[in-house]
Amino acid sequence: MSIIVQKYGGTSVGSVERMRHVADLIIAERNAGHRVVVVASAMAGTTNHLVKSAQQFNNAVGTPAYDFVISTGENVSCGMLALALAEKGVNAMPMAGWQVPIRTNGLHSKARILDIDPTYLHQLLQNGIVPVITGFQGMGDDQRLTTLGRGGSDTSAVAIAAALKARQCDIYTDIDGMYTADPRVVVNAQFISNIPYSVAFHMAALGTKVIHPRAVEFGMQSNMPLRILSSFGSDKFTALVSEAAESRIGGISHTHNNVLYKVPVIDLEIGANVISALNDLDVPLDMVIQTERVLQFCAEHSDDVLIKSVLDSFELSESSNRCAKISVVGGAFSGQSDQSLPQLKAQNIHVLYHWIDDIRLSVLVPLNQMEQSVNILHAIFFDFESKKIDF
Numbered sequence: 546m547s548i549i550v551q552k553y554g555g556t557s558v559g560s561v562e563r564m565r566h567v568a569d570l571i572i573a574e575r576n577a578g579h580r581v582v583v584v585a586s587a588m589a590g591t592t593n594h595l596v597k598s599a600q601q602f603n604n605a606v607g608t609p610a611y612d613f614v615i616s617t618g619e620n621v622s623c624g625m626l627a628l629a630l631a632e633k634g635v636n637a638m639p640m641a642g643w644q645v646p647i648r649t650n651g652l653h654s655k656a657r658i659l660d661i662d663p664t665y666l667h668q669l670l671q672n673g674i675v676p677v678i679t680g681f682q683g684m685g686d687d688q689r690l691t692t693l694g695r696g697g698s699d700t701s702a703v704a705i706a707a708a709l710k711a712r713q714c715d716i717y718t719d720i721d722g723m724y725t726a727d728p729r730v731v732v733n734a735q736f737i738s739n740i741p742y743s744v745a746f747h748m749a750a751l752g753t754k755v756i757h758p759r760a761v762e763f764g765m766q767s768n769m770p771l772r773i774l775s776s777f778g779s780d781k782f783t784a785l786v787s788e789a790a791e792s793r794i795g796g797i798s799h800t801h802n803n804v805l806y807k808v809p810v811i812d813l814e815i816g817a818n819v820i821s822a823l824n825d826l827d828v829p830l831d832m833v834i835q836t837e838r839v840l841q842f843c844a845e846h847s848d849d850v851l852i853k854s855v856l857d858s859f860e861l862s863e864s865s866n867r868c869a870k871i872s873v874v875g876g877a878f879s880g881q882s883d884q885s886l887p888q889l890k891a892q893n894i895h896v897l898y899h900w901i902d903d904i905r906l907s908v909l910v911p912l913n914q915m916e917q918s919v920n921i922l923h924a925i926f927f928d929f930e931s932k933k934i935d936f
Contacts, residue, residue: 587618
């Protein structure tokens with residue numbers, strides 16, 4: 546019997562009624578002849594509440610105690626989902642990440658998975674038991690609980706699927722796949738039925754929230770078939786596939802939690818040391834420009850405290866600007882990229898900075914101009930396309 550790994554996001558397990566529905570989806574897969582392993586996120590809103598509670602204490606983020614607090618939501622959702630399965634006659638076992646075990650490095654709040662031993666999971670499956678595993682959690686070498694960062698349950702699921710050599714990994718969310726833009730922002734966003742791993746990775750890394758970029762990375766490295774589906778009744782899904790023969794534009798990603806930093810530096814070496822220190826803390830940086838006098842980069846606002854602590858350690862000051870980042874991802878921009886900045890300017894969009902390379906075109910704009918900018922760029926790059934995108 547082949548193994549299917551199913552991951553359910555917070556809205557999918559957001560209530561008792563939703564959990565009973567998820568239990569039916571799990572049972573349907575079992576009835577189709579598959580062994581099923583489940584990975585679940587915390588119920589919608591739970592982790593945000595836990596984060597706010599823990600952050601009332603000074604210097605909490607990145608500590609073992611902080612991870613211990615914010616990871617508890619997954620324990621609750623997995624226990625309740627196991628109860629929902631038991632109610633329907635299915636033997637299920639809720640499991641924390643350390644019970645699998647999922648071994649990670651020791652970087653709390655941003656841990657990376659190093660190894661997963663699937664032996665115990667295979668034993669459970671052979672005995673007809675459905676493992677219901679906490680996403681987001683792991684265990685460092687010091688036996689302390691670690692968390693993988695926001696969206697880490699996707700990564701847990703794909704890594705577990707790879708370790709089990711599963712047939713596929715299904716990521717269930719509250720939407721039915723990937724679109725050329727967020728359909729809540731662009732009303733005529735087009736559905737993408739198949740997308741190359743690399744394009745999906747960059748879209749996720751640049752703001753598309755339906756799957757975490759590390760999950761795509763695991764899928765790409767292990768050649769694990771991935772699907773993004775809705776647990777709310779749609780029969781559509783997006784499949785991640787091997788690279789297309791021809792490069793084309795994938796979609797538009799956006800985030801509203803960015804900061805553009807400008808740091809006066811004395812020389813190139815100091816700037817390089819700052820970047821190295823931030824990389825050691827796993828702080829993702831984008832659009833990095835360094836000259837002999839200025840270091841400029843874009844980062845997430847959630848990392849502001851870490852970034853400023855590093856700059857303080859080098860006795861450096863900075864100017865910063867909260868902004869939104871909008872990225873057209875995929876390549877094959879042709880002449881359309883030449884239209885982007887003039888059309889944004891013509892509609893009074895203030896572009897703080899722009900960046901173009903082989904995989905994407907990105908612009909930084911004020912937060913209050915984010916949705917307008919997304920719609921302008923979507924009109925430039927996608928209004929001529931058909932209603933369904935395939936690579």
